Amino acid sequence: MIRTALAPAVLAAVFAFSIAADRIGIPVRFCLVKRLFGFPCPGCGITTSVKAFLRGDLDLAVRANAAGPAVVGFFVVQLALVVAAATGVLREQSILRWLRVSDSLLLVALMTSWPANVPV
Secondary structure (H helix, E strand, O other): OHHHHHHHHHHHHHHHHHHHHHHOOOOOOOOHHHHHHOOOOOOOOHHHHHHHHHHOOHHHHHHHOOOHHHHHHHHHHHHHHHHHHHHOOOOHHHHHHHHHHHHHHHHHHHHHHHHHHOOO
8 A cells, every 4th residue: 555655645745845846936847858858758847737737727737738637637546546445445456457557547648748748
């Protein structure tokens, strides 16, 4: 169960740090791929997209990174799986299957939205 919650917890901490830094005026923008190769990675703009989505600004969320709403969905599924694991609602094998499915769907969302982030 702890392993199930680790990745979403780390990502949630990164988003929380980014939101807190924005509020006090410290810009947190870095991308190793962009610095090395000159074009954004599949995750560029995700934080902006998730924050906009959570504020209800779907237009900005999709413009920042079209996979942002999928990331929010991924977090919701991960949270539900953690609750299911903790309460014993689902068997471990079912939880692992749902983890693989949600991971795969997130990867597909990131990779299909990536061309929109890369300048021509």
